[in-house]
Amino acid sequence: MSEELVRELIARPPMVRELPGFDAGRAPEEPAPLFVEWLRGALAAEVPDAQVVTLSTVDPEGMPDARVLVLRDVDPARSGWVFWADADSPKGRQLAAGPRAAMTVYWPQLGRQVRVRGAVRSAPAPAALTRSPGARAASLVGRQSEPLGSAAEYDAAFTAALAADPALPVPGHTVYTLEAATVEFWQGDPSRRHVRLRYERSASGWSRTLLWP
Incomplete structure (x- = not known):
């Protein structure tokens, strides 16, 4: 381990800046509206590439894989996160073999992170894409x-x-929708009093649980 690098990292702790608050008690009943609110907040704050997310999948050998891509839409009716990809790309082949994925987005200027996990549905890209x-x-x-x-x-x-x-x-261009089973919102705090709120989908709808940070 590089002692010099360790010293540099210790000297630059994360989130030592003013960050927005998050009142989890006032969160909406479902996760998609809260995500859209946070995304629009990131766009308003001019966070660079605020619509860029990390998509994680698993290959046929069980090895996890991840890459960044552009979020194209959020479908509140399905609690779906929409992205485009080539069906013949590695991620397209991995999704065809095991249609489940995770998506992560982090907006550093706001200290906000969102994690989404669930099944992925595909549909041919519309001609007017x-x-x-x-x-x-x-x-x-x-x-x-x-x-x-x-x-x-x-x-x-x-x-x-x-x-x-x-x-x-x-x-080969395909529209994919990650239909969330769980969504977790994380709001960082300079004093480390972070706030974590998890949504879980069941047959009867969504439940919300406040988590230890």
Whole structure:
């Protein structure tokens, strides 16, 4: 272990700044509205990439995997967190083999974290799915996570994809919805009086439990 690195980390403790409070007793009955409230708060506070989340899955060998991606929507009716992915990507294949996942988001400026776990449902992407030219080109190139010979090889494929007919459908693109079974909200506090609230779904609806931090 690097003693120098340990000293640097100790000298920079997390969350030593003013953070918002969280009155768990006033939380809504279901988690999706609270998540949307916190997300909008992060956007209003100009947290960089506030809509970026970490999606965790498990591969066929049982090895956990995680990557960051963009949250596209929250469906309150299904308590669903919506994201897009290529069905032929590693995450798409992992979700097909075991359609359960976890999602984590952290907004550092606000000291807020949300954890979502549940089953994942997939549906074909609608024809009108809106993507930037760059995102569309990257999807057309495909071959995500496959070995790449050189950066020049990717640049050539990307340039060709940018010039492709805009009406050309993007193969394999899928809309996924993580339908929450549990959602946990965590509000950090500079004095370490953190607040944790867990929602759990049952046949009769949602329950809320305050947790030790």
